[in-house]
Amino acid sequence: MWLIGLALVGLLAITASAWPRVGLLARWRRLREARQRVLAEDALKHLHACEWRGHPATPDSLAGALRLPSRTAINLIARMEALGWLRSAADGLRLTPEGEQLALQVIRAHRLWERYLADEARMALTDVHAEAERREHAHSTEALQALADAMGHPVTDPHGDPIPTAQGQLARPVVQPVTAWPLNLPARIVHLEDEPQTVFAQIAAEGLRPGQVVRVLEANARRVILSDGERTHTLAPVVAANIFVRPEVRQVETPSARRLTALRRGQRAIVRELDESLQGFTRRRLLDLGLTPGTPITAELPSPFGDPVAYRVRGTLIALRRDQAESILITDHGADHD
Numbered sequence: 001m002w003l004i005g006l007a008l009v010g011l012l013a014i015t016a017s018a019w020p021r022v023g024l025l026a027r028w029r030r031l032r033e034a035r036q037r038v039l040a041e042d043a044l045k046h047l048h049a050c051e052w053r054g055h056p057a058t059p060d061s062l063a064g065a066l067r068l069p070s071r072t073a074i075n076l077i078a079r080m081e082a083l084g085w086l087r088s089a090a091d092g093l094r095l096t097p098e099g100e101q102l103a104l105q106v107i108r109a110h111r112l113w114e115r116y117l118a119d120e121a122r123m124a125l126t127d128v129h130a131e132a133e134r135r136e137h138a139h140s141t142e143a144l145q146a147l148a149d150a151m152g153h154p155v156t157d158p159h160g161d162p163i164p165t166a167q168g169q170l171a172r173p174v175v176q177p178v179t180a181w182p183l184n185l186p187a188r189i190v191h192l193e194d195e196p197q198t199v200f201a202q203i204a205a206e207g208l209r210p211g212q213v214v215r216v217l218e219a220n221a222r223r224v225i226l227s228d229g230e231r232t233h234t235l236a237p238v239v240a241a242n243i244f245v246r247p248e249v250r251q252v253e254t255p256s257a258r259r260l261t262a263l264r265r266g267q268r269a270i271v272r273e274l275d276e277s278l279q280g281f282t283r284r285r286l287l288d289l290g291l292t293p294g295t296p297i298t299a300e301l302p303s304p305f306g307d308p309v310a311y312r313v314r315g316t317l318i319a320l321r322r323d324q325a326e327s328i329l330i331t332d333h334g335a336d337h338d
Helices: 002-022 024-053 059-066 070-082 097-119 128-135 141-150 197-205 280-288
Strands: 086-089 092-095 187-192 213-219 224-227 232-235 243-247 257-259 268-274 296-302 309-313 316-320 328-332
Touching (some): 024 070, 024 097, 059 070, 070 086, 097 128, 097 280, 187 197, 268 280
Antiparallel strands (some): 086 092, 187 213, 187 243, 224 232, 257 328, 268 296, 268 328, 296 309
């Protein structure tokens, strides 16, 4: 009997020593550490976003952005300051160089995931931000590099935001809101602000996207009317203000340069270029299929429902969805396409 008691005591001792590593307490500690890491990374993103817009963050802005009680936000700031990620200045909170690089890593993860979700997972553009928010924290440098490699190193996310490089460099495009753009002057959409969500949903519902060339037909206090050459889009000024553009140095479509979707069955053309709005896996896949500038392409067979359509490229039939074909610019066969 005493042997059984001794064995039980030994088992309890082993269990007690292992408990911090495998028990509920250890699991709770891991969850708490993960939660603190997510909060810190979200805080880094908030500070970077504020500095990007030209004004430092504050404890109140951080608490509001992360939906934290003031005391929790203050504790988070103190912890991040002790780690050397931020410093408190007279005009607010500032990232240190180390904090900025960590923020750019999280932003890179977020925007790469947005690109993947939009291009490969075919997720609705209105949903990719929230899903990328969930995925951005579970990443490693190696996994992100593999994702970027597979997508052909995209330079922007689906909203037009630049993706930081693996070296922590972030380009700042020169843009202005379409509400400030002159009438009837071609402009290329560069960025669509994805917050607030309700405003972005209206822009997405209109089918507007980065890379499109538009003209402002009318702009006043009541409405802004845009034309993409095929459709007109009537927006409230508060919605249009979330569309950012830059000058279009050349007319994308001319009588001899048009979209692949204009090609009818049996017609032949020459690939001129892939629209710069086409990024990620899709761009790389089309290039791998041979859709490079100067390549002849022939429209062959539409599907029973009209989408996708089969095209002959380099002796091979390939099927392209309408949205893919819309991103391929062509010239008439025999036309000058230099």
